[in-house]
Amino acid sequence: MNTLAPPRRRQRSPEPGSAEWLTLRRSGLGATDAAVVAGRSRFASPFDKFGEMLGRTAPKIATEAMEWGVILERPVGLKWAADTGRTVRHNGFTYWLEDGIFSHYDFDVGGEAAILEVKTASAYGQREWGEQDTDQVPTEYLLQAQHEIMCRPGIERCYIAVLIGGQKLQRYVVERDDELIGHLLTIERNFLARTRAGIPPEIDGSEAATEYLRSVHPKDDGTQIDLSPDVENAAREYLALKAQEKELAEKIALQGNLLRERLAAASSAIGREVKVTYRTSKDRTETNWKAIANFMLDRFGREQELIDQYTETKPGARPLIVTWIGDL
Secondary structure, three states: OOOOOOOEEEEOOOOOOOOHHHHHHHHOOOOHHHHHHHHOOOOOHHHHHHHOOOOOOOOOOOOOHEEEEEEEHHHHHHHHHHHHOEEEEEEEEEEEEEEEEEEEEOEOOOOOOEEEEEEEEEEHHHHHHHOOOOOOOOOOHHHHHHHHHHHHOOOOOOEEEEEOOOEEEEEEEEEHHHHHHHHHHHHHHHHHHHHHHOOOOOOOOOOHHHHHHHHHOOOOOOOOOOOOOHHHHHHHHHHHHHHHHHHHHHHHHHHHHHEEEHHHOEEEEEEOEEEEEEOOOOOOOOHHHHHHHHHHHHHOOOOHHHHHHOOOOOOOOEEEOOOOHHHO
């Protein structure tokens, strides 16, 4: 049973990309952020959301696939309703569970304490979806559904309609899970509290985490320190993984060359499960700016004056280099 308090407020959802939408995104966590801050998203890390809320990075407004998802939302929802014999009503509101935790919705389902979430997926993404009429959906969407249920007291299930490859509609249902919702709410509250205090998430291997660490200490101070045992263990693990990475890269390169050898001059090859393409890309033009610069210097002289005029200083990089002591 639902034991959460009624939502504090609701308002019309802002248009994606608008100033109101940007402000809302930076104010807290929506349903699509649930898997991100829980560290269960394949598309973003907690550091991405951390940077977004602090204004360090801009939210992703829309890819072409996302735009098509919005365009197809209504027809897919209506097709799901026709197939299931249910009625749906578009919901254009944003609901707050509490300050900083909110959700948008696609459709309400008539006659039920239920909502409908519409998704689109490529044909290649079909393997991510399990048996129809179950909750075997990608983790991102499972957590998104529980977040949406959490923000609307009285909602007991979230139906998910996914259009795969633009031609196949599959149906799923995620029932309310109060235990999972409790864990998710704790994670989201902790993330909000830390972010509002300027405390970053736990370090992960994302590019966003790397960029954050580089921004905090962009330059070294010239000192040398002793490695603590735990940090030295991390350095050993780093070297071991780099060795595995090199071995794996060589294996990948070998398989790639075997494929190139088999395809020879063919543009592509197709089998029962895999397709390989080996097409020549279009020719591209490239301006030789160095030659132009030399020509200008030879013609007009004033070499140092021109060089000084168009010379700019760029900050130095700070590469991380780990080696065994014996290799120095």
